[in-house]
Amino acid sequence: MISFINACIFGPLLPCAVFAAGLFLSVKLKFFHIRYPRKLSSIIAHSDNAGTSPMKAMSVALAGTLGVGNIAGVAAAIEAGGAGSVFWMCVSALFAMILKYAETLLAVKHRRSIIDGSKRRYTGGAFAYMQDSGHKILAFVFAGLCVITSVSMGSIVQSNAIAVSLENSFSVSPYICGIIFAVLTFFVICGGFKRISDFTVLAVPLFCILYSLFSLYIIFTNFTELPRVFGKIISEAFSLRSAGGGILGFAFINAMRYGVLRGILSNEAGSGTSVTAHAASDTDSPCKQGVFGILEVFVDTILLCSMTALVILIADNISPGAPAMVIAISAYGKFIGGVAPGFMSAAIVFFAFATIVCWSVYGAEALRFLTSDYFTSVKFSKCKYVYYLLYSISVFFGCIVSGEFMWELSDLSTAVMTLINTGYLISAYKEIRAESNVFVKQYLRS
Numbered sequence: 001m002i003s004f005i006n007a008c009i010f011g012p013l014l015p016c017a018v019f020a021a022g023l024f025l026s027v028k029l030k031f032f033h034i035r036y037p038r039k040l041s042s043i044i045a046h047s048d049n050a051g052t053s054p055m056k057a058m059s060v061a062l063a064g065t066l067g068v069g070n071i072a073g074v075a076a077a078i079e080a081g082g083a084g085s086v087f088w089m090c091v092s093a094l095f096a097m098i099l100k101y102a103e104t105l106l107a108v109k110h111r112r113s114i115i116d117g118s119k120r121r122y123t124g125g126a127f128a129y130m131q132d133s134g135h136k137i138l139a140f141v142f143a144g145l146c147v148i149t150s151v152s153m154g155s156i157v158q159s160n161a162i163a164v165s166l167e168n169s170f171s172v173s174p175y176i177c178g179i180i181f182a183v184l185t186f187f188v189i190c191g192g193f194k195r196i197s198d199f200t201v202l203a204v205p206l207f208c209i210l211y212s213l214f215s216l217y218i219i220f221t222n223f224t225e226l227p228r229v230f231g232k233i234i235s236e237a238f239s240l241r242s243a244g245g246g247i248l249g250f251a252f253i254n255a256m257r258y259g260v261l262r263g264i265l266s267n268e269a270g271s272g273t274s275v276t277a278h279a280a281s282d283t284d285s286p287c288k289q290g291v292f293g294i295l296e297v298f299v300d301t302i303l304l305c306s307m308t309a310l311v312i313l314i315a316d317n318i319s320p321g322a323p324a325m326v327i328a329i330s331a332y333g334k335f336i337g338g339v340a341p342g343f344m345s346a347a348i349v350f351f352a353f354a355t356i357v358c359w360s361v362y363g364a365e366a367l368r369f370l371t372s373d374y375f376t377s378v379k380f381s382k383c384k385y386v387y388y389l390l391y392s393i394s395v396f397f398g399c400i401v402s403g404e405f406m407w408e409l410s411d412l413s414t415a416v417m418t419l420i421n422t423g424y425l426i427s428a429y430k431e432i433r434a435e436s437n438v439f440v441k442q443y444l445r446s
Contacts, residue, residue, distance in 0.1 A: 002408040014415050018270045021422045022095025025102055028429050029436050033097050033294050036444045043291050043443060047283070057281035058292040059200040060193075060361060061274035063354035065300045071347060074308040075327040079318055083229070084236030086309040093301040096269035097294045102425050102432045104293035107275035108286035109435065114368075116192060124279030125362070126272030126421050127369050133428065140374055142420055145413045146273065146366035151394050153410030154359025155185070158352040159398030169345040178399030181353065186392035189360040190385070193280055196357050207350045208304065214343060215307035218335045222314050229313045269297055271414060272421030276362045287439035311335075360391050 111124030131139035166172040283289045315331035333340035371380040
C-alpha cells in the first residue's frame with residue numbers, strides 16, 4: 001500500500017507541486033537570486049567564520065543533500081529522459097534555490113537560543129517557524145516525521161547503500177561494515193552539533209573537490225566532445241520525453257537517496273529538513289544565511305550533478321534498461337579504467353556516511369523540540385544519548401538487512417513533510433518578501 005501511494009500519488013504530485021511553489025516564490029521575490037550573482041557571491045566570500053559560521057552550518061546541510069542520487073540519480077534521469085533532461089534539471093534547480101533560500105530565511109529568523117553543554121548556541125527548523133505562526137499541530141506532526149525519517153532514510157537506508165557497495169567492490173562483510181560504521185557514527189554524533197560541523201566543514205569540501213577533479217579530468221581531456229554533448233542537450237531539451245524526464249528526473253536525483261523512483265526533489269529544497277542545520281548558524285541576518293542555502297543547491301545540482309551528467313554523455317555508452325549505478329560506473333570506467341568501481345564505491349561511502357551524521361542532527365533537534373514544547377516532563381539531556389545509541393544501532397542493522405521497506409517508509413514520510421512545508425512557504429510569502437526586500441535594498445542594490 002505504501003509503495004502504491006508513493007508511486008501513484010506522491011510520485012507525480014510532489015515534483016509538480018514543488019516546481020510550482022519555486023516558480024511562485026521566484027516571481028514574488030522578482031528572481032533576485034538570478035539577478036545579483038556577483039553580489040551574492042561577495043556575501044558568501046565575506047561571511048564571518050567565528051563560532052558556528054554560515055559556511056559551517058551550510059556544510060552540515062550540504063552533507064545531508066549529497067547522496068547516491070548525485071551519481072546514480074543523474075544516470076537514471078538521462079536514461080529515462082535523454083540528454084535534454086540535463087537542461088531541465090538545471091532549470092529546476094534555479095527554482096529549488098529560491099525554495100531553499102525561503103525556508104532557510106524563516107528557520108534562522110525563528111531560531112531559538114539554547115544552552116548546549118557549557119555554551120550557548122542556536123537551534124531551530126521548519127517545526128519552529130510553523131509553531132511560531134500558530135500551526136502547532138503541523139509543527140508536532142512535522143517534528144515527529146523528522147525523527148522517524150532520520151532513522152529510516154538517514155541511517156538505515158544510507159548504511160545499506162554503504163554495505164552493498166563495499167561488499168560488491170571489496171567483498172567486505174556487511175556485519176563488519178555495520179560494526180565499523182555504527183561505532184564511527186556514535187563517536188561523531190555524540191560530540192553534538194560542534195563535532196558534526198567540524199567533521200563536515202573539512203570532509204565535505206574535500207570530497208567534493210576530489211570528485212570534481214576526477215570528473216573535470218575526464219571532461220577536459222575529452223573537450224573535443226563537448227560541442228557534440230552540448231548540442232545534444234539543447235536539441236533534445238524541448239522534446240516531450242526530455243522535458244518530462246528532466247523535471248521528474250530532477251526529482252529522481254534525490255529520490256535515489258531514498259529509493260528507486262520515489263519522486264522526491266534534489267537538494268531537499270522545500271522539504272524543511274536541511275534548514276535545521278542552517279538555523280544553528282551564528283549569522284546576524286536570516287537572508288544572508290538564505291544565500292548559503294542558494295549556494296547549497298548550486299553545489300549539489302548545478303556543479304556535482306552536471307559534471308556527472310557530462311561524463312556520462314561524453315562516454316555515450318548507455319545501455320537501455322541498465323541499472324543507474326552500472327551506467328555511471330561504466331561511464332567513468334571508460335576513461336579511468338579499473339579505478340572506477342573503487343572510486344564510485346568511495347564516493348558512495350562518503351556521501352552516504354555524510355548523510356548519516358547530518359540526519360542525526362535533524363532527528364536530535366526535532367526530538368529536542370518535541371521534549372521542550374510538547375513532552376515537557378521528558379528532559380532532552382537525558383534522552384539524547386538514548387537516541388544517539390538507537391540511531392547508531394540502526395546504522396548496523398541497515399548494513400545487514402534489506403532496506404526496501406525503509407525506502408518506502410522514508411519516501412512516504414519525506415513526501416508528507418515536503419507537502420506540509422512547501423504549502424507553508426507559499427502561505428508565508430509576505431513575511432519572506434518583506435525580509436527579502438530590506439535585504440535586497442541594503443546589500444544588493446547599494
